[in-house]
Amino acid sequence: MQKRKPIMVFQTDFTYKEGAVSSMYGVVKTVDPELEIIDGTHELPRYDIWSASYRLYQTVRFWPEGTIFVSVVDPGVGTARKACAARTGSGYTIVTPDNGTLTHIYSSLGIEEVREIDQTVNRLKGKDTEGTSVFHGRDIFGYCAAKLASGIISFEEVGPSYSADEIVRLPMQEASLKDGAVAGIFEIGDPNFGNLWTNIPLSLFEKAGFKYGDMIKVNVTHEGQTVMDKKIKFEKSFGYVKPSELVIYTNELMYISLAVCMGSAIEEYGLGYGSGWKVKFAR
Numbered sequence: 470m471q472k473r474k475p476i477m478v479f480q481t482d483f484t485y486k487e488g489a490v491s492s493m494y495g496v497v498k499t500v501d502p503e504l505e506i507i508d509g510t511h512e513l514p515r516y517d518i519w520s521a522s523y524r525l526y527q528t529v530r531f532w533p534e535g536t537i538f539v540s541v542v543d544p545g546v547g548t549a550r551k552a553c554a555a556r557t558g559s560g561y562t563i564v565t566p567d568n569g570t571l572t573h574i575y576s577s578l579g580i581e582e583v584r585e586i587d588q589t590v591n592r593l594k595g596k597d598t599e600g601t602s603v604f605h606g607r608d609i610f611g612y613c614a615a616k617l618a619s620g621i622i623s624f625e626e627v628g629p630s631y632s633a634d635e636i637v638r639l640p641m642q643e644a645s646l647k648d649g650a651v652a653g654i655f656e657i658g659d660p661n662f663g664n665l666w667t668n669i670p671l672s673l674f675e676k677a678g679f680k681y682g683d684m685i686k687v688n689v690t691h692e693g694q695t696v697m698d699k700k701i702k703f704e705k706s707f708g709y710v711k712p713s714e715l716v717i718y719t720n721e722l723m724y725i726s727l728a729v730c731m732g733s734a735i736e737e738y739g740l741g742y743g744s745g746w747k748v749k750f751a752r
Contacts, residue, residue: 474501475562475618478532480509480524481541481606482516489604493611496593500612501619509538512660516544518569519639519743523657525563526573527722534560539606539614540570547602552586552609554617554627555636562624564614566605569639576641580633586613587628642744644669650751651677655689655727655742663733665740667748669725674703679750681705685717687727688749689740697738707731717750725750 477497483489494506509528513520521542529538543550543566551567557578563571564586571580586592591613592599598608616622644653644667653669679685681704689697702710703717710716712731715738720726727734727748734740 475535475537478507478509479539481511482513493607497615500615521570522572537562540565541606555580555583572639584627584630652749655746658742663735664728666726671719671723686751690747692745
């Protein structure tokens, strides 16, 4: 029985407003019409490498082992930053610029091997595009990933290997528990529903003694300035509070999060995410 070719999952900040995604997929199908392409998202915030990294963490482990991910948020396209393919110990491959996009995967799944893409053999040729330096999603990442998925090249043939410890990684912050209070940051936001996900795992919340049904004091600061100081109910899900009420809940990745039932915490309370958005939960 012939071995099934890996699924290819793409995420970018390209949107569908012009032809970039279509061109990228056309290259893949030209390499091998049988390859299966799935959209992760093409609505990542522009130039937001952190979001690209987090969305890989959010999704990769739920795909079959062997899946090949192509992630292109690349504000440094055409510069000296490396183009790479990274393989996790659990068998996933991520083809991406080495610009911080692998931060969360490095920390969560671990990178077993990383190779710099050899553009002399693994860059698109013959389409009269060899003089451009601004569409590596099509000409390098999509093309090289398609060759990998089709079996035309092995992982070793991607290019020269380099140490996983040399991968560019963005600074990450750890949640903490002190004197019964749990502190962390809003690590990412839900762009559709306006929820905010912290970097605080449920296990740390439980260690602090918080239980579903508790009213918890929430203090949010942005760049040192308090923007929220409220008591909010901790529940399993949104429907345990009334519409328009704030709720603390456990998200699908088992991290503590903040939402407005049938509303947007981001829009209604002017909140955001990133290292400057600190949150503290206390009795």
